[in-house]
Amino acid sequence: MVSERAGAQVLVASNRGPVSYALDEKGALTARRGGGGLVSGLSAIGPDAGAVWVCAALGDGDREAARRAGGRLDTEDTGGQQVRMLDIPADVFGDAYNGIANSVLWFVHHLLYQTPLEPVFDDGFRAQWASYEAYNAAFADALAQEAAPGAAVLVQDYHLTLVPGMLRERRPDLRISHFSHTPWAPVDTFRMLPDDVAAQVLLGVLGGDRAGFLTRRWAEAFADCCRTVLGAEVTREGGDGNGDGAGELSVTYEGRTTRLGVHGLGADAEFLRERAHRPDVDERLAALREQIGPGRRTIVRVDRTELSKNIVRGLLAYRRLLAGHPQWHGRVVHVAFAYPSRQDLSVYRDYTARVGQLADAINSEYGTPDWQPVVLHVKDDFARSLAAYRLADVALVNPVRDGMNLVAKEVPVVSERGCALVLSREAGAYEELREDAITVNPYDVNGTARALHEALSMEDGERAERTKRLAAAATVLPPAQWFLDQLHALTGS
Incomplete structure (x- = not known):
């Protein structure tokens, strides 16, 4: 033939x-x-x-x-x-x-x-x-x-x-x-x-x-x-x-x-660093900072609402963090990008709805007139994702199972102030990033909450050094x- x-x-x-x-x-x-x-x-x-x-x-x-x-x-x-x-x-x-x-x-x-x-x-x-x-x-x-x-x-x-x-x-x-x-x-x-x-x-x-x-x-x-x-x-x-x-x-x-x-x-460091500093990303960065408010730390996740990404348990862990560590009230915002995926399948539509309902519940339970604990965006916007990478203090990547998960590799490359990585042991990226990530069992909501607290509490110097090593490991084999x-x-x- x-x-x-x-x-x-x-x-x-x-x-x-x-x-x-x-x-x-x-x-x-x-x-x-x-x-x-x-x-x-x-x-x-x-x-x-x-x-x-x-x-x-x-x-x-x-x-x-x-x-x-x-x-x-x-x-x-x-x-x-x-x-x-x-x-x-x-x-x-x-x-x-x-x-x-x-x-x-x-x-x-x-x-x-x-x-x-x-x-x-x-x-x-x-x-x-x-x-x-x-x-x-x-x-x-x-x-x-x-x-x-x-x-x-x-x-x-x-x-x-x-x-x-x-x-x-x-x-x-x-x-x-x-x-x-x-x-x-x-x-x-x-x-x-x-x-x-x-x-x-x-x-x-x-x-x-x-x-x-x-x-x-x-x-x-x-x-x-x-x-x-x-x-x-x-x-x-x-x-x-x-x-x-x-x-x-x-x-x-x-x-x-x-x-x-x-x-x-691996992540494409050259492309990511150049793309992350274009004007459209700067505009979205300014808008996110206004949403977050001054002086607050950020926990960032960027995912499709794919069942394996474990967004619901991530939100439950964040709620547990706020319940168990009231010192973070008003001082941290969870910036969650959950872009709808496979909406022609009912199980995915239901999951996407559950993510929105849980984010609303956390905001209703803990929010104040000047603090929105969860900033949820569901419209896919690559420039906004890069803006979130730049400002992240903590990146939450907690899939129940993932082939690689490039977000775990991309955030350390783009992060401006250094970013602690909370990483599921079931992500493929775990094999390469495990030494400098905070590892979690993706099913353990309380354990993930403890990891988020550890990540938020990490000293600036340690976070910066870990980020350098994470970025180096993440870019060994670019696309x-x-x-x-x-x-x-x-x-x-």
Whole structure:
């Protein structure tokens, strides 16, 4: 299935591409470019690399753009990148994206199921799973068509776990990797999936030459699943065998070996520091300071209202701090940015509402005419987030489970006065930042309240020194280098 064109030497596949489109009432399209590690990575390899990005059309604007362009988008819209956008039928996309990726695989990997009631894998699940298979097959077909002989293909995330195996069947000449941006479930949780589906997911990833993860903990969990579910052989190379994580892991199944790699995505310090001092950020910083009031300390969190981010328990911990330490009344403000996420799913709408209700309750219980204990913003505003990073005295990052959590890495880079980091041990960033963070069990509200008190009470000098070390650890592998490391590991260059 090699395309008539020469084909791309490097390909990236992800659900979301580097550009999105809005369609107005008159039928005009407006393109909006995205950012992130993949965009930086493709830019870093240069225009002569022959790279193509394969992604899905996510909305009506994207679908119309894909149709008008015949799938290959105008490079003026994409920042010069070659992008093939797939117009997958809306019902198939919806079942694959919301029904399986976000409501099953995401829940399994983030340990979100309330097991007395869920999950229920019935006929409805099987119909959605068939759509997930079709969605992955559409990507595999497109990649097979676009790739030059021996090309490198970097498949991204839980939306596309079946693609490496499907693509291997279509194009055995290709070098293929899969990267998981989420945690990987421990084996007992992963086995909640129907046995055949669990095996299919693992075999899909094992279709690649390499499988990448944000932390060694998630790589180890994947290897455990392969060993237990498939009976695969797991080996460790290059280590002395002493202690956790020595050497590189490999999984061998039915004669094929997939190497596991760990690539801990870091913060882009240069971009963040420059962007954080533009005029729009200065304006929002002034507005936040007016809301907070003079002389008060700030506890900052910036999250989507994603169930795994644990915003409700964070607010409960803040309320417990105020109850147990009245000396902070009038002296601290919790600046909480909770940007709505996945509002087409009822459980997310309910969670978002719960966040707003709890913030209101804390303000009603403790607020005074000149002090609002919680400043809650729900409209996504990147400039305002950066402004909050700059003024933060304490950053609260307490997910129940997270692949990495870049907020934990970004705040120390941008903080102006030094920022104490209260960090969940279940965040991927914990592996790199644990020495200078105040660690919490994300389920322990009282423990988190004690950590917030410790962070607020930290001496300025200690806080500044910790922030320097946190920023250094957070920027070891910035986005462009993170992508290039995976590409070089795959190609051996």
